[in-house]
Amino acid sequence: MKITYIPGGVCAARGFRANGVRCGIKASSKKRDLALIVSEKRCAAAAVYTANLVRSAPIKVTKAHLSDGHAQAVICNSGNANTCNVNGLEIAEGMSALVERYTGIPANDVIVGSTGVIGQPMSLAPMESGMEALTAGLGDHSDLAEDAIMTTDTVPKEAAVEFEIGGVTCRLGGIAKGSGMIHPNMATMLVWVTTDVDITPEMLQKAVSEDVKTSFNMVSVDGDTSTNDTFAVLANGLAGNKPIEAEGEDFDAFCAALHAVTVKLCRMIAKDGEGATKLVTCLLTGAADDKTAKTVAKAVICSSLTKAAMFGADANWGRVLCAIGYSGAQVDVERVDVSFRSKAGQVDVCKDGAGIPFSEEEAKKVLLEDEIDILVNLNAGPASAEAWGCDLTYEYVKINGDYRT
Amino acid sequence: MKITYIPGGVCAARGFRANGVRCGIKASSKKRDLALIVSEKRCAAAAVYTANLVRSAPIKVTKAHLSDGHAQAVICNSGNANTCNVNGLEIAEGMSALVERYTGIPANDVIVGSTGVIGQPMSLAPMESGMEALTAGLGDHSDLAEDAIMTTDTVPKEAAVEFEIGGVTCRLGGIAKGSGMIHPNMATMLVWVTTDVDITPEMLQKAVSEDVKTSFNMVSVDGDTSTNDTFAVLANGLAGNKPIEAEGEDFDAFCAALHAVTVKLCRMIAKDGEGATKLVTCLLTGAADDKTAKTVAKAVICSSLTKAAMFGADANWGRVLCAIGYSGAQVDVERVDVSFRSKAGQVDVCKDGAGIPFSEEEAKKVLLEDEIDILVNLNAGPASAEAWGCDLTYEYVKINGDYRT
Numbered sequence: 001m002k003i004t005y006i007p008g009g010v011c012a013a014r015g016f017r018a019n020g021v022r023c024g025i026k027a028s029s030k031k032r033d034l035a036l037i038v039s040e041k042r043c044a045a046a047a048v049y050t051a052n053l054v055r056s057a058p059i060k061v062t063k064a065h066l067s068d069g070h071a072q073a074v075i076c077n078s079g080n081a082n083t084c085n086v087n088g089l090e091i092a093e094g095m096s097a098l099v100e101r102y103t104g105i106p107a108n109d110v111i112v113g114s115t116g117v118i119g120q121p122m123s124l125a126p127m128e129s130g131m132e133a134l135t136a137g138l139g140d141h142s143d144l145a146e147d148a149i150m151t152t153d154t155v156p157k158e159a160a161v162e163f164e165i166g167g168v169t170c171r172l173g174g175i176a177k178g179s180g181m182i183h184p185n186m187a188t189m190l191v192w193v194t195t196d197v198d199i200t201p202e203m204l205q206k207a208v209s210e211d212v213k214t215s216f217n218m219v220s221v222d223g224d225t226s227t228n229d230t231f232a233v234l235a236n237g238l239a240g241n242k243p244i245e246a247e248g249e250d251f252d253a254f255c256a257a258l259h260a261v262t263v264k265l266c267r268m269i270a271k272d273g274e275g276a277t278k279l280v281t282c283l284l285t286g287a288a289d290d291k292t293a294k295t296v297a298k299a300v301i302c303s304s305l306t307k308a309a310m311f312g313a314d315a316n317w318g319r320v321l322c323a324i325g326y327s328g329a330q331v332d333v334e335r336v337d338v339s340f341r342s343k344a345g346q347v348d349v350c351k352d353g354a355g356i357p358f359s360e361e362e363a364k365k366v367l368l369e370d371e372i373d374i375l376v377n378l379n380a381g382p383a384s385a386e387a388w389g390c391d392l393t394y395e396y397v398k399i400n401g402d403y404r405t
Numbered sequence: 406m407k408i409t410y411i412p413g414g415v416c417a418a419r420g421f422r423a424n425g426v427r428c429g430i431k432a433s434s435k436k437r438d439l440a441l442i443v444s445e446k447r448c449a450a451a452a453v454y455t456a457n458l459v460r461s462a463p464i465k466v467t468k469a470h471l472s473d474g475h476a477q478a479v480i481c482n483s484g485n486a487n488t489c490n491v492n493g494l495e496i497a498e499g500m501s502a503l504v505e506r507y508t509g510i511p512a513n514d515v516i517v518g519s520t521g522v523i524g525q526p527m528s529l530a531p532m533e534s535g536m537e538a539l540t541a542g543l544g545d546h547s548d549l550a551e552d553a554i555m556t557t558d559t560v561p562k563e564a565a566v567e568f569e570i571g572g573v574t575c576r577l578g579g580i581a582k583g584s585g586m587i588h589p590n591m592a593t594m595l596v597w598v599t600t601d602v603d604i605t606p607e608m609l610q611k612a613v614s615e616d617v618k619t620s621f622n623m624v625s626v627d628g629d630t631s632t633n634d635t636f637a638v639l640a641n642g643l644a645g646n647k648p649i650e651a652e653g654e655d656f657d658a659f660c661a662a663l664h665a666v667t668v669k670l671c672r673m674i675a676k677d678g679e680g681a682t683k684l685v686t687c688l689l690t691g692a693a694d695d696k697t698a699k700t701v702a703k704a705v706i707c708s709s710l711t712k713a714a715m716f717g718a719d720a721n722w723g724r725v726l727c728a729i730g731y732s733g734a735q736v737d738v739e740r741v742d743v744s745f746r747s748k749a750g751q752v753d754v755c756k757d758g759a760g761i762p763f764s765e766e767e768a769k770k771v772l773l774e775d776e777i778d779i780l781v782n783l784n785a786g787p788a789s790a791e792a793w794g795c796d797l798t799y800e801y802v803k804i805n806g807d808y809r810t
Binding site: 051052053054055081083084085086117118119120121180222223224225226227302303304305308309311312314316317318319321322323324325326330331333350353354355392393394396397398399400401 | 456457458459460486488489490491522523524525526585586627628629630631632707708709710713714716717719721722723724726727728729730731735736738755758759760797798799801802803804805806
């Protein structure tokens with residue numbers, strides 16, 4: 001099946017417009033802080049949310065609005081997480097009502113997202129003042145919407161693909177924000193995906209729930225699972241494909257396209273981890289089963305010591321072994337092989353759980369690249385997994401030592 | 406019961422001598438790297454070890470040597486973890502044999518420890534060359550032994566107490582090393598404790614296994630569980646108390662003394678965490694049960710974001726709530742209260758899961774101190790727990806970005 005990456009983000013699919021403006025939630029900055037995505041037609045919609053017991057008010061509201069499997073817009077602010085607020089629900093409902101007032105889309109067809117500091121007082125006033133410009137400017141502006149949902153992100157994250165379902169050309173694209181407080185499960189903060197595929201809400205939910213297992217749930221920046229994580233997909237059906245109502249070839253094609261976009265966003269999120277200088281991918285093979293593969297791959301990319309070693313371009317593979325050992329998975333550590341790989345080459349450092357001679361010079365060259373693969377083979381079965389993380393740097397500490405002020 | 410802190414470390418109890426020398430394992434430094442602790446009499450001995458599946462060769466050898474419940478000496482090197490080595494067992498057995506050759510204590514009564522880099526080739530030669538000076542200099546030198554087991558530790562960690570059992574004066578003291586790769590379970594690297602109490606191996610093991618649950622298992626520096634963690638206690642009986650052979654008042658007195666020493670060492674380990682500038686203690690109250698209390702307390706001190714906020718003296722309590730929410734424990738987040746406390750005062754920041762107004766200036770003053778308590782009340786029951794951690798700093802990254810070279 002052919003999947004082609006195309007520009008356009010959340011506006012790549014037919015019938016979607018987006019915009020982002022500065023309304024003044026981020027009082028001290030000149031950054032955009034309010035985004036809107038709308039579909040010209042009501043959509044099948046599905047989402048997954050953070051596993052954190054502390055949940056943002058927008059998640060509570062979004063869950064309620066999606067209970068009928070449909071939505072038509074996403075409104076999202078940055079600068080305040082709207083979490084642990086006394087008036088959180090009122091604000092989140094208020095944001096939906098603003099969308100209804102300015103676009104006519106019913107409030108209960110609106111998905112709400114917020115990202116920023118937890119537990120800060122929040123008011124609807126700045127958003128109210130920004131709605132006119134926000135809606136008036138709706139157009140092919142995925143980039144502005146993306147810009148408006150960024151917090152400590154340093155690069156925008158969008159991806160889109162074109163593909164075919166039963167001979168009909170379809171498109172799917174998304175934007176993401178997420179830089180710190182990123183950890184399985186639902187390792188993102190906010191991901192909004194739009195598509196013109198015709199699919200039922202049930203099958204869409206199935207696709208989304210399955211997708212995260214090998215996409216956003218396999219990303220970690222700092223081990224802190226956010227309170228606001230939301231990954232939602234809107235499908236408006238304008239492509240005109242035969243509606244996807246069950247599993248089969250068409251559903252598989254849709255899932256593959258979705259995964260092409262989500263994995264690309266995952267890698268962008270990990271690489272843009274707070275303070276990160278490197279994307280670190282653990283490619284785990286030879287596991288006895290899927291769960292072991294995922295558990296071990298995640299332990300490797302989560303290890304602070306391994307992450308710091310990657311920052312220092314230090315082939316300290318003992319830390320990788322150490323992480324495998326404490327991952328909680330049952331692993332025969334005396335069969336484990338480890339290699340480091342990048343554009344600059346590959347260096348094997350551990351065989352059967354013990355060190356093997358390697359050129360430190362060669363290893364340094366490999367690890368100085370900005371995308372590193374840690375290859376781990378457990379030599380115990382057919383299962384594999386891929387997890388994405390980043391290095392741990394001075395900058396991470398700097399950013400998070402004084403985030404609020 | 407009266408417990409008095411006294412000087413002397415592992416030599417505080419009657420009949421123990423210690424020493425530490427530089428034998429050349431740390432090739433490039435002038436630091437001591439080989440320690441020996443001996444008792445003039447064979448001891449009841451007990452230990453607990455890391456939960457990591459990757460385990461050092463010294464742990465395997467020590468477990469075998471302690472299988473009869475007795476030991477008489479501890480030999481310990483720094484500079485090489487003797488883990489994931491091809492000849493690890495040979496080296497660890499060789500260290501025991503060296504002790505037998507130079508002191509006459511049977512090799513199978515020797516506890517072996519190693520700490521340093523994982524997976525590096527190791528040779529017995531430097532230790533062989535250092536044994537004469539090491540044994541010749543045995544004396545009241547807990548400080549030298551401690552110095553010889555330090556790696557990235559910046560301060561020595563020793564503690565000792567005097568107390569009574571049935572009217573007989575007893576002593577118990579220990580040394581610890583541990584700075585990075587510190588995480589529950591068995592959140593230390595190496596802790597050696599000696600006592601002149603007369604106690605059976607079975608009751609000693611019971612005391613040790615119980616003690617760690619509220620001591621070393623409640624410390625985290627970086628979330629990486631070491632491969633070498635060992636906490637061992639030698640009891641030579643020279644105090645002359647009525648032997649402790651069962652639970653009761655005497656056993657309780659012994660456990661209290663042990664805990665006085667281990668908790669002090671825990672706080673030292675956390676405060677000296679790699680790069681740390683602050684000791685951060687989570688005092689968790691109001692939990693429904695013990696397990697919840699411990700799980701939540703550990704999640705708070707393990708959160709990278711909370712740790713970075715503590716470094717920045719930033720009262721970002723939302724991160725504390727966030728950590729409570731993802732801890733895995735079942736908590737009603739809408740009943741949670743949070744306060745920050747130090748010598749400079751106390752500031753309440755969250756009540757019933759939502760922010761309350763507080764003076765940022767006051768909070769800054771509290772958080773600029775070097776020992777911070779995070780008070781969390783779940784308001785759901787009688788259980789409590791205490792966990793120790795530290796802040797996350799530039800220095801942590803620096804130390805671990807290039808540890809090997």
